[in-house]
Amino acid sequence: MPIEAVVFDIGNVLIEWQPERYYDRVLGEERRRAMFTEVDLHGMNDLVDQGHHFTDTIYDWAEKYPEWRDEIRMWHDKWIELATPAISHSVRLQRALRAKKIPVFALTNFGVQNFDYATTIYPFLNEFDRQYVSGRMKTVKPHAPIYEMVEADCGLPPSSLLFADDRIENIETARARGWQTHHFTDPQGWADRLVEEGLLTPDEAK
Structure with missing residues (x-):
């Protein structure tokens, strides 16, 4: 899909x-x-x-x-x-996707107060189309309920979601639910995946 x-x-x-x-x-x-x-x-x-x-x-x-x-x-x-520094290449990828009108969501294990603080330091955290923050949702990855809540809220089929996370257990739960996944080890690998999927051109993914 x-x-x-x-x-x-x-x-x-x-x-x-x-x-x-x-x-x-x-x-x-x-x-x-x-x-x-x-x-x-x-x-x-x-x-x-x-x-x-x-x-x-x-x-x-x-x-x-x-x-x-x-x-x-x-x-x-x-x-x-x-919680520093920002991974600048990943931030560029986030912004490149949004520039192409591709919806970009955050799904993160993060507290309420420290996430709100982080948004004042890192402006790109305010640039997601949807923010799914565990502290607000009272459930965390890799447990299934947080993924279920994302699906219910965004209304998209699981197989239409491409999810990048550095923790393999978080990836495995998403994959078991039918999400497309990418185990993040470095931003270049993520960039290559976005190009492979046809979401960005090589130049856009730099």
Whole structure:
């Protein structure tokens, strides 16, 4: 079936999301490893993605580990330094698709408050035709309900959606529902796929 909309994940597709890299820089790798072994920071972030309040969740988590309180709070206070930089080639692809009137959606595991903050830093996050943000939807990838909600909202057949995500488990759920998928490893591979599908020309995909 022809592709009627292109769906972008955000973390590590449009914006680099590498918290360990930030903490390696500010704490050093050895101290970072010790903290991440003791504190389930990604589990904390999963709660935010599920719709728990960004500030309250992280600050409450910090109080559970007083020896790491300041470092855990950095996840909130320095959050934009964890979620950086933008992946410029992917942003160009997003804009090239929209310039050709091809609907472009976001489907992302992202908290409510930090997504709203990110839109003030990264203007391209405001340029989607539809935003599907897990924190608002109270369900996350790779679980089926979030994909069902996208299908119901956009009204398009699953087979007409082309979805790019860096996490294979998110791709597998979409594929099982009949979506067309692309496992994102780098923006050039994504560009090549969009050209292969006839959505962009090679020049448009640069």
